[in-house]
Amino acid sequence: MSPAAETLVADLKRANVLASVSSLLSWDEQVHLPPASAARRGEQSALLAELHHAAATAPRIGDSLALLEAAGASAPADEQVLRRHARKDYDRLTKLPAEFVREKARLDSEAYHAWAEARAAKDFPKFAPFLQRQLDLAKREAELLGLPDGYDYALDKHDPGMTAARIEALFTELKRDLVPLARRIAGNRQPTKRDALRGFPVEAQREFLRAVTTALGFDYSRGRIDVSLHPFCSGDGHDIRMTTRFDADNPLDSLFSAIHETGHGLYEQGLPREWIGTPLGEAVGMGIHESQSRLWENQVARSTAFWQHWEPKFRAAFAPRLDGVSFDELLRTVNEVAPTLIRVDADEVTYNLHIVLRFELERRLFRGDLAVADVPAAWNALSQELLGLTPAHDGEGCLQDIHWSGGAFGYFPSYCLGNMIAAQLWYTVLAALPGLEADFAAGRYGRLLGWLRTQIHERGRRLETEELVRAVTGEGISPRHLVRYLGERYGG
Amino acid sequence: MSPAAETLVADLKRANVLASVSSLLSWDEQVHLPPASAARRGEQSALLAELHHAAATAPRIGDSLALLEAAGASAPADEQVLRRHARKDYDRLTKLPAEFVREKARLDSEAYHAWAEARAAKDFPKFAPFLQRQLDLAKREAELLGLPDGYDYALDKHDPGMTAARIEALFTELKRDLVPLARRIAGNRQPTKRDALRGFPVEAQREFLRAVTTALGFDYSRGRIDVSLHPFCSGDGHDIRMTTRFDADNPLDSLFSAIHETGHGLYEQGLPREWIGTPLGEAVGMGIHESQSRLWENQVARSTAFWQHWEPKFRAAFAPRLDGVSFDELLRTVNEVAPTLIRVDADEVTYNLHIVLRFELERRLFRGDLAVADVPAAWNALSQELLGLTPAHDGEGCLQDIHWSGGAFGYFPSYCLGNMIAAQLWYTVLAALPGLEADFAAGRYGRLLGWLRTQIHERGRRLETEELVRAVTGEGISPRHLVRYLGERYGG
Numbered sequence: 001m002s003p004a005a006e007t008l009v010a011d012l013k014r015a016n017v018l019a020s021v022s023s024l025l026s027w028d029e030q031v032h033l034p035p036a037s038a039a040r041r042g043e044q045s046a047l048l049a050e051l052h053h054a055a056a057t058a059p060r061i062g063d064s065l066a067l068l069e070a071a072g073a074s075a076p077a078d079e080q081v082l083r084r085h086a087r088k089d090y091d092r093l094t095k096l097p098a099e100f101v102r103e104k105a106r107l108d109s110e111a112y113h114a115w116a117e118a119r120a121a122k123d124f125p126k127f128a129p130f131l132q133r134q135l136d137l138a139k140r141e142a143e144l145l146g147l148p149d150g151y152d153y154a155l156d157k158h159d160p161g162m163t164a165a166r167i168e169a170l171f172t173e174l175k176r177d178l179v180p181l182a183r184r185i186a187g188n189r190q191p192t193k194r195d196a197l198r199g200f201p202v203e204a205q206r207e208f209l210r211a212v213t214t215a216l217g218f219d220y221s222r223g224r225i226d227v228s229l230h231p232f233c234s235g236d237g238h239d240i241r242m243t244t245r246f247d248a249d250n251p252l253d254s255l256f257s258a259i260h261e262t263g264h265g266l267y268e269q270g271l272p273r274e275w276i277g278t279p280l281g282e283a284v285g286m287g288i289h290e291s292q293s294r295l296w297e298n299q300v301a302r303s304t305a306f307w308q309h310w311e312p313k314f315r316a317a318f319a320p321r322l323d324g325v326s327f328d329e330l331l332r333t334v335n336e337v338a339p340t341l342i343r344v345d346a347d348e349v350t351y352n353l354h355i356v357l358r359f360e361l362e363r364r365l366f367r368g369d370l371a372v373a374d375v376p377a378a379w380n381a382l383s384q385e386l387l388g389l390t391p392a393h394d395g396e397g398c399l400q401d402i403h404w405s406g407g408a409f410g411y412f413p414s415y416c417l418g419n420m421i422a423a424q425l426w427y428t429v430l431a432a433l434p435g436l437e438a439d440f441a442a443g444r445y446g447r448l449l450g451w452l453r454t455q456i457h458e459r460g461r462r463l464e465t466e467e468l469v470r471a472v473t474g475e476g477i478s479p480r481h482l483v484r485y486l487g488e489r490y491g492g
Numbered sequence: 493m494s495p496a497a498e499t500l501v502a503d504l505k506r507a508n509v510l511a512s513v514s515s516l517l518s519w520d521e522q523v524h525l526p527p528a529s530a531a532r533r534g535e536q537s538a539l540l541a542e543l544h545h546a547a548a549t550a551p552r553i554g555d556s557l558a559l560l561e562a563a564g565a566s567a568p569a570d571e572q573v574l575r576r577h578a579r580k581d582y583d584r585l586t587k588l589p590a591e592f593v594r595e596k597a598r599l600d601s602e603a604y605h606a607w608a609e610a611r612a613a614k615d616f617p618k619f620a621p622f623l624q625r626q627l628d629l630a631k632r633e634a635e636l637l638g639l640p641d642g643y644d645y646a647l648d649k650h651d652p653g654m655t656a657a658r659i660e661a662l663f664t665e666l667k668r669d670l671v672p673l674a675r676r677i678a679g680n681r682q683p684t685k686r687d688a689l690r691g692f693p694v695e696a697q698r699e700f701l702r703a704v705t706t707a708l709g710f711d712y713s714r715g716r717i718d719v720s721l722h723p724f725c726s727g728d729g730h731d732i733r734m735t736t737r738f739d740a741d742n743p744l745d746s747l748f749s750a751i752h753e754t755g756h757g758l759y760e761q762g763l764p765r766e767w768i769g770t771p772l773g774e775a776v777g778m779g780i781h782e783s784q785s786r787l788w789e790n791q792v793a794r795s796t797a798f799w800q801h802w803e804p805k806f807r808a809a810f811a812p813r814l815d816g817v818s819f820d821e822l823l824r825t826v827n828e829v830a831p832t833l834i835r836v837d838a839d840e841v842t843y844n845l846h847i848v849l850r851f852e853l854e855r856r857l858f859r860g861d862l863a864v865a866d867v868p869a870a871w872n873a874l875s876q877e878l879l880g881l882t883p884a885h886d887g888e889g890c891l892q893d894i895h896w897s898g899g900a901f902g903y904f905p906s907y908c909l910g911n912m913i914a915a916q917l918w919y920t921v922l923a924a925l926p927g928l929e930a931d932f933a934a935g936r937y938g939r940l941l942g943w944l945r946t947q948i949h950e951r952g953r954r955l956e957t958e959e960l961v962r963a964v965t966g967e968g969i970s971p972r973h974l975v976r977y978l979g980e981r982y983g984g
């Protein structure tokens with residue numbers, strides 16, 4: 001590496017160490033923090049954020065970037081990857097005036113509380129002015145960076161290279177096929193045994209999910225799993241902190257949450273360790289990240305082959321609670337599909353329609369085709385069109401998600417991109433590794449993980465979202481694999 | 493407060509926020525860190541230490557100090573307290589050359605590993621050169637700060653105002669009375685029921701110690717207790733992180749460890765919260781800190797009155813395991829006394845003799861009256877004289893403690909000072925609050941805690957160690973209260 005690249009790497013890694021401490025503070029806040037200690041944690045996190053900002057905007061990073069840019073296309077490929085992403089991040093951090101950053105931080109806090117109150121009161125107009133201000137700020141942020149389109153910028157933040165036009169094309173095709181498919185699947189529903197899965201001791205759940213996630217390949221010597229209200233995966237390949245949650249009357253929730261987070265954790269653990277903190281050792285974006293969690297959670301862990309191995313162990317671990325439940329009934333319960341108004345409760349079929357809805361509204365809001373005041377009506381109409389359900393009030397409609405209160409536009413589409421990419425990777429790996437499902441029936445996941453390591457993880461951010469999909473699968477992102485997969489699994 | 497004092501407070505608090513993050517990293521390292529993540533934690537801690545050093549040595553702190561010093565004795569008392577301690581800390585951080593600091597950090601790491609190997613090999617000569625270097629550096633550190641005596645400086649670091657001459661006087665008197673007392677107590681030993689305390693479920697131990705420590709007054713809305721190999725108490729009044737450890741066959745260990753750490757935690761929680769991070773909201777020193785943990789652990793929780801309240805609950809929580817153990821037998825087990833070679837396993841009587849031994853050796857090492865090579869022989873002779881036991885090898889003798897490997901000279905005496913001060917406070921509070929032990933028999937500790945709050949906690953660092961003892965008890969530190977207490981409790 002050139003001296004400039006080496007200096008850049010050292011400076012990025014230094015900033016990343018501070019980011020990793022912030023991440024640990026946040027993990028601790030959600031897992032352990034005593035209730036009255038929140039104000040102190042706020043002080044600690046704010047100071048760490050300030051120091052991280054100072055490290056990530058150090059003038060020497062700008063100098064290194066200028067040197068690398070002068071070298072241009074003659075630089076080694078990896079240096080160009082470093083340069084391209086580091087420039088993007090550096091500009092985002094240095095081109096926004098301090099007054100803008102302060103205004104955004106203030107608004108995030110105010111809007112969060114306004115949203116929480118509005119949701120509790122089922123009263124969208126209380127939240128509307130804050131949504132309007134977040135929308136205005138998001139557009140101004142793009143302008144300040146000299147970018148022509150606010151929504152394209154928001155999407156690119158989460159999934160490098162994606163645009164509103166591209167996602168619109170993908171989602172239009174997906175919607176065309178998925179709405180009727182979801183209706184057919186819902187029409188074919190057979191009863192599940194969810195009500196029989198009650199009284200599963202938490203300690204045994206913990207041991208079982210630990211056995212499963214260890215078998216999937218998670219390295220517990222560099223990570224752990226704890227409990228929080230909402231499951232998440234934080235940290236990096238040096239030290240992954242995942243969470244799940246336990247409900248004695250819903251053992252599948254803790255297990256599938258843990259498997260989902262393990263998918264994220266395996267990606268992080270597979271990124272080149274020596275490059276952690278730099279674009280060569282970071283995830284491509286949220287869509288690819290979500291493709292990893294979804295592939296393990298859905299394609300792998302909801303499959304018949306997976307349960308051929310684990311069902312006897314599950315039955316034994318919780319005996320005699322499954323005595324009245326057959327293998328087929330358990331599998332049907334694992335794969336229950338039922339439309340719901342609430343995104344986070346949705347099954348893997350209708351989940352995508354929740355995302356399509358949110359994307360369409362965000363797209364129209366940014367274009368100016370939809371006024372903030374009209375969001376509830378638009379939401380409810382789309383909900384009826386896509387899901388066949390109309391919210392009784394905004395609390396189960398347009399106020400259900402936290403994202404917009406923080407101005408996190410362009411975030412939702414990643415979930416659905418992740419589902420599409422997971423299915424696309426799935427058919428690719430099935431073709432590449434014959435007999436893969438027989439591995440699962442034997443409780444072995446090493447070939448799958450090895451393939452994901454080589455094809456996805458070890459590449460870091462060398463390719464952008466859709467470039468990576470094309471490199472691995474031979475074509476750009478396409479919704480047809482997801483539609484095919486859902487049809488095959490749920491018999492639509 | 494003057495503008496200079498306000499600026500100083502803000503700067504000290506800022507540095508303290510970074511120290512509190514370092515402390516949380518260290519807590520997490522001992523409680524949660526995955527084994528292979530240690531190197532990363534090292535990077536995180538090193539960077540935080542660097543940033544803390546930068547914050548604590550900010551030139552503006554020096555400027556504020558100069559302004560306050562110019563105001564001299566005309567400044568308000570609290571400003572003088574701030575100034576005095578902040579100056580001491582600032583000089584320690586700024587007057588040591590960077591090369592010295594680096595050399596010390598390198599030596600700490602090398603000496604730790606040399607000590608661990610030497611201890612495992614029971615081979616003192618392997619460790620001797622590192623002990624010599626630590627001793628040399630400790631003396632040089634005092635010289636660099638312009639202080640005349642290396643050991644006085646080391647003692648003052650842990651207990652402000654204490655000197656080797658003062659501790660020698662205290663320990664000489666203590667030794668005179670305690671050695672024969674310990675012999676008499678050992679001669680009167682009655683059999684305990686320790687062997688009957690087996691198979692106590694950890695979950696029930698956890699609940700029981702939580703009930704006890706809550707009753708003592710620990711505020712779990714600003715703190716928590718977890719598990720680590722060695723119990724400790726970290727954090728501050730904003731967020732205390734204590735630990736204990738569980739052994740199904742030793743339920744008294746987890747309980748008394750938790751009560752000991754609760755004593756530390758109660759002190760921290762009682763320091764004026766608005767001044768945390770400044771000398772007005774910090775503990776006086778280690779001796780006073782230890783007096784708080786010891787008072788709760790020993791004077792309170794080993795008393796008959798304490799167990800009159802808790803014994804029935806203890807019996808019920810673990811029924812039927814105590815069916816063959818009477819109240820008196822349980823109390824005798826709680827108060828078991830038996831000389832041992834290992835300090836950390838010692839009872840509250842002989843523990844003090846372990847400290848006297850270490851102090852005498854440190855004193856002679858610093859004076860030049862003892863060569864490092866002669867430490868094992870001197871250790872063994874003193875061990876026989878004080879404890880009546882001679883180590884079979886250095887692993888259970890002069891290599892047993894980690895402290896010297898890190899150059900932490902002057903640290904051991906604080907433990908014994910804490911025991912002396914605890915007993916002295918005990919007789920003072922018994923006189924001040926008639927019927928106090930009846931409170932304990934009823935499970936009430938509010939009057940005791942309130943008295944400690946007013947007399948000790950709320951004063952922060954306004955007084956030095958012995959000044960504070962004098963202010964509260966009407967006399968300087970005296971060993972006779974400890975000797976009296978041990979005689980009364982153990983019937984010597």
